[in-house]
Amino acid sequence: MNQTAVLHRKPATERPEIKHTTCYMCACRCGIRVHMRDGEVRYIDGNPNHPLNNGVICAKGASGIMKQYSPARLTKPLLRKPGSERGAGEFEEISWDDAFSLLTERLAKIRATDPKKFALFTGRDQMQALTGLFARQFGTPNYAAHGGFCSVNMAAGMIYTIGGSFWEFGGPDLDRAKLFVMIGTAEDHHSNPMKIAISKFKRSGGKFISINPVRTGYSAIADEWIPIKPGTDGALMLAIIHELIEQGLYDRDFLVRYSNAGQLVSQDADADDFGLFVEDEASDPVNPMYPQNKLWWDRFSDGPVATHAEGADPYLLGRFTLPDGRKVAPSFQLLKERVASNTPEWAEGITGIPAETIRRLAHEMGVTARDQKIELPIAWTDSWGKEHKTVTGNPVAFHAMRGLAAHSNGFQTIRALAILMSILGTIDRPGGFRHKAPFPRAIPPSAKPPNSPAAVKPNTPLGGMPLGWPANPDDLFVDDDGNPVRLDKGFSWEAPLSVHGLMHNAITNAWRGDPYPIDTLLLFMANMAWNSTMNTSEVRKMLNDKREDGEYKIPFLVVCDAFQSETTAFADLVLPDTTYLERHDVMSMLDRPISEFDGPIDSVRIPVMEPKGECKPFQEVLIELASRLKFPAFVTPEGHRKYKNYPEFIVNYETEPGSGIGFLAGWRGAGGDKPMKGEPNPRQWEMYAKNNCVFHYALPPSYRYMRNWNQGYMEWAQRMRIRRFADPILIHIYSDVLQGFRLAAQGKRAGKQPPQHLRARVEKYFDPLPFYYEPLESQAADNVEYPLNAVTQRPMAMYHSWDSQNAWLRQIHAHNYLFVNPLLARSKGIGDGDWIWVESMWGKVRCMCRYSEAVEPGTVWTWNAIGKASGAWRLDADANESQKGFLLNHLISEELPPLPDGRRLSNSDPVTGQAAWYDVRVSIRKADAGEPEQSWPQFDPLPAAPTTSRIKRAWQAYRAGRGEFK
């Protein structure tokens, strides 16, 4: 840092001013106060009146000022210089008008001929309701956001089981829990709210257990750390379920009434309905999409009865024969049989956790749930009309995220976790797991992806939202031969429940032309040439690779970002985005709001300053393009533009004309007096601005619990269009949805069939009951040569690649190490701080070793996204981030080893397409004496993009808005 810089103070000309908006230094969306003077940011702190963070701010949030004034800011649209190579980062400036004309002309041609040749993939943005709408109106199926490579297993595994999930959609009720078990979570999801909740929980005497290969962040303050081998959490969950059933420590009453545990499953192996719930054909299914005419075996009459029949009580265990001779069993019996061999001793050999610990863990969960029950004096009525005087809680709470999700066995692992939470009786109950609006949703939610190539037509919106929730094989987006329609092969037999798409395969598939080549790829906020991609070095080559005719294999690449990243260097057209302090934004009920347990909450960002240079929010870019391309939702029937800009779009857009439902739920109605639903209010933004940028609808207490089966809540949610139906949402202990796919794979179901090469795979992994299997990469790798698991996690002080360029946060981490248990390191002759090679079956990296006792010895790990390409993000070519920092991504492949016939399958969960980041197997060895003390691989330094700034070293250390170091 240049200590000799001189401060030239300008006199203050304006009074200090405080503006409120919402943080976006990570995805938590805390409320912030931005302290301004002379139009410049002086500092940022937490908004004490915000429901999410109550004034708390983290290191990232407070460092937003350094993102705002980052030298890496792009400030004008840029076009790759004619004749220059992609990746060289040579650009010339163009005007927005030229950029829009160029894009409109290109996209109009694609839309008029073959809309799927345009693909839009976005990173960790928070506007998927808008980007999804844009893709749908364009008519392309090729749209997804980062979820598929982040934690889609968590969303899908939970939602296909309990109708809700963690983080934005639900979480642990730590105000009332007595035992809190956190599994596979770093400190980057739900960051400040989780810290506040854990702090209160611990002060009130709760016990916090962390199960994680690495003890950092939240785990560091756990009362007990249980290290586990990565990718084996499913075995642990199954063993705990085994123990709870063996000990009788499950909540029978809860399971009977609120899950499908008592429903009878067809058990005639030769019958076409084998493994499906038996339906009483003579009874009304009530809702054919979610039929309710299932059967129990009643203990009193010793015969089949309709589920929830008054006075009946079903057996959960046993096997029975229906009067017509069909063999049946309650699904709980099948679960019991499934986990019969999943003993703690069995799990010990897989997870590395002693059987005694597993047994103790199960017992502690079971007795806490059973013996420390909570009764809240809140009367409510369930979906079958039964009135309850109280709400009961079993105070065991869980939280889990990417550590479970980012494995190729993550979906079934998370199904097992959701079932564990359910048999403890903790779903939407005090002290357990609580939903957040718009969840719970039906299992699966009723929105479906398109299911035929005919859904893609020139100059026509797509026949359905690009992403949805398949309920059976006929919902898959495949052609008559079972081939994928989407570029990423989402919703195909390769990954049938890929509800967030497979962004990690988009570039490889487009490059290979499998299933087809595309013309234009638009990336927003996704660093796909670096840390947001697997197989980074090869993907960079693919972006640069040309066809025989000299054209790039991906002919046109558009990148919208606020900063000069590694990916912008590959763009043909760069569109400069704004920062979060310069734009309007919504955290919408149509997308990912910030709801709390007690009711829906949505929030906004309101610009606190003008965009820098010619930066334009991506939202405005989409509105402009949609209007120029005359998408039906964006123009009048006469073809005139409907919305002047994004704020006007947000206020006036309704899901259907007159629906009263829009992006924002607060202050609707002409006068702003209607919550949740009402006609557009021209002053809606003003009202959010006056209310801390937040709208909070507090549900009456009787609607706040048991929402899967709460009649009052369901009817309210249906009126507010949060739910399509008011039916009860029974927990899927047993998944007949999965069994439907398995029957198709077995050729026992009419309708869509998997192609031959995927039949066995679908049959195996679409198991209606959770099971453990070794991650797919471990199955394929030489586990003797590569004996270690390697994982990454985000540091508390940085989020994705945005923050490792932040002048303040770089003082916390400027490069990363590989953290290795000293026992392991010493056994390899590696000293603390030594340069080492880390190798997988896919590649190798050179980096520095750091001893750490806080990692189990079979695992090595590092912080994600600190390593940078030389010169990217406007850092010096010899900055620590590129010279000492490294990316584990070079060791991870986006595809599994080739099948015997040469086909390649995604390195993903075979159910959901979740990227299997944490499956990689590695070995480590000390670098040879004399090797450069520099991370490897290295790339040619990127030149500074035009319109980025000179690095002003001194003011990065201190800037107060009143002056500037020169």
Ligand code: SF4
């Ligand atoms: S937790 Fe995330 S949203 Fe909250 S202050 Fe920190 S960076 Fe901002």
